[in-house]
Amino acid sequence: MKKKEPISTGAEWTFELIERYDQEISRVAETFELDTYPNQIEIITSEQMMDAYSSVGMPLNYNHWSFGKQFVETEQNYRRGRMGLAYEIVINSDPCISYLMEENTMTMQALVIAHACYGHNSFFKGNYLFRTWTDATAIIDYLLFAKNYIRRCEERYGAEEVEALLDSCHALMNYGVNRYQRPQPITAEEERERQKAREEYVQRHINELWNTIPKKEEEERPSTMRFPAEPEENILYFVEKNAPLLESWQREIIRIVRKVSQYFYPQKQTQVMNEGWACFWHYTLLHALYDEGLVTDGFMMEFLHSHSSVVFQPSFDSPYFSGINPYTIGYNMMTDIRRICENPTEEDKQWFPDIAGSNWLETMQNAMRNYKDESFILQFLSPKMIRDLKLFTILDDAERPTLAVSSIHDELGYKQIREDLAAQYNLGNREPNIQVYNVNVRGDRALTLRHYVHNGQPLGDDTDEVLRHLHRLWGFDVHLESVLPDGTVTRSQHCPPVQQDMIEQI
């Protein structure tokens, strides 16, 4: 193949060059069948990058002090040189918005375009979690609606009132997510109309629930019936729909927080895959450009330097160690899948009979579309990778005085380590499983939550504080019971606190 002229040779970028690189990368990406949303590439300054950082990476968001705190912290760390800013932020929207920092060199801009605009972008468009849970076309509109709605509430009811409500919602944000039920995508216009209807409907519905007019005798149900009949995992949703004393604007704000939380839910579950996919593609795409002679050797040196520091995994005893690097795991697994498809060993054929020797592009696209971190690791982490990274598992049982090494990277340990690592990315294990269990509808309206204890792990010391926030939303007493798998209640916490001993004495 005849080598082409390099696109650029210097470090400085210009808009023409970015456009040129984007075209070339796009052309190569097409040959790999990467299906993306249209790209919107925005050049921003470092200051704007910090702004974006502090509003959870979104181009706009409602106002809250916690974003200010984030900003202050980011700014401080950046000024002191403790951290570099990310080279890019990419937003799951249609068109897919990517921010590029003006400080980047031309090489970095090209790297970021390949990584974000074609890697992440195609992941957003392809992965089933994003397809199911987020609506890329509507998110920007929705955030605009949320920002304006909350601003109007602040004008009407006072910024402090709204802030207190948001504090409480943020405390329960992780429990504002539907894990199984799929939300319907809607546009901002519909959202506004529905909001009105919702306001009226909910208020009526609640009045019925809390109706104190005595019912006829035969309607009395046995008192063992719980409300809700099945435990509800989405605590914010439950509060929004059922809390007796909330006003309709408060319910709407809870809903906004819930929606935003739901939007980020897939990102939390696909960190390894998403980054791995993007790293794999920036590596592959830029190498394809190099093979055609479109980029210089110097470009590749700079690119590889960045690339290898991003996917570097310090070992557990290194001072730089801070947990497993999701970029490393993700990138290596993606490359490994390609290797298994193209050059399978005997071991691979035994472990992955389905994919060994298959079309690598199809297999990878399939993996990208249909898995999340947990299942991806469980399915594709190969013994070779476990050996390469020298993975081992430490068992920490609070009952025992010492830590124990439970598995290492050997024949006996592969399966177990794979399960252990997958479990580490299972959101259900990372966050305590807490659900709405019962409301005392006929009595003091107290709300009871149940924490289903996993592996004997107790709740952290923030719990009382969170219960206070929930109490503020619910308006009546809140109880939290920790339940062991066999059904015994090990611990209960209350807000407002109850003198447990006193009650027992009586």
Added chain:
Amino acid sequence: MSYIIDRRQNAKKKSTVNRQRFLKRYKKHIKEAVEDAVNSRSITNIDQGGSVTIPRRDISEPIFHHGKGGVTKRVFPGNKEFVVGDEFQRPSGGGGGGGSGDGKASNQGEGMDDFTFQISQDEFLDFMFDGLELPYLVKKQLKNTTQYETRRAGFTNAGAPEKIHIVRSLRSAQARRVALTGKERREIRALYNEIESLQKRLPDDEAEQQIAALRLQIDELKQKIKRVPWIDDFDIKYNNTIRVPVPSSKAVMFCVMDVSGSMTQSIKDIAKRFFVLLYLFLKRNYKQIEVVFIRHHTHAKEVDEQEFFYSRETGGTIVSSALKLTGEVLQERYPAGDWNIYVAQASDGDNWDGDSNICGELLQKQILPMVQYFAYVEITTGPHQNLWLEYEKVYESWADSFAMHQITDAGEIYPVFRKLFEKKTEGAA
């Protein structure tokens, strides 16, 4: 297809609102930090910005998370010599071999650094002087107003030719022309349409005649439009300006200090800090500020800053000499109508016995009627002497513009300063 957009010129300070809310929420902490800073800093950099530290637990946002205990498993990379079944002690603390992994550590509170961030010089001063105000500023300013300022105040229909606002005038002329010719232009459009439809019938004599007639009509209408004046008297708009009285923005601050033998260097340092605080405070309120240094032992002398603070002299103490000189300088150089006058006096309380009532008299007759505020600080650990007693009498009749306080050590300067200038409710005058 990709769009490339340059956003660098967009609004930068998107996070400003959030940042301010954060500062507001932790005002108490920040104020404490500022107070500490003021007390511990040297005088020359007292007004720099500074870093503020807030304990991490105070600003944490609580969420449900797992606590310590139970059975947990974690996968680590980079095994060297471990084999299955190896056991070892838990690393103490959070660090050591374990490290802390998946981002949960920030919720645990323990072992984290305090939350430290930078505030700017302006913010620092805001917090430093938050809740303080210049006593009875407004009232005096308005009474003594001698200066006016010309300010823009919208537009009017009448005025001098040099004040014509061309863009607005032409805009309103155009609006008038559009409004007045609307009917004609509509008609012209209709006629053109007619012509167009007639043209389709060409060649046709009748149509040609009609077209000619229509064209005539159009010309007529166009003439009509032309007759609407291009600009009219009432189109013309003028910049409107008004004269508003501005309070005098000039202030003079008198620093009066006793330098007799009993004043040690440490007492002078305390006094200096007090003066610096007052200077910074006034600087925030006035555009232009002058400082007059007057030092005294048995007789008073106006000096420059260096001499004021650092030269040594000894001797007895006659406070009235300084007050007299202050009065004279006031009379000569700073007429009360043009200047906001502040006097700060620092002393260790010593005075020659027979002199104190002269001081009282001088104050009441010559100085207090002219000044905005007179602050007296006595830097001593001993009992009050006759000067204090005399000043207490003055205070009774001039409670608005006279304040006195005792300072025993450097840590008290800032609290005392705050006390002297804290917001007072209106009406005492």
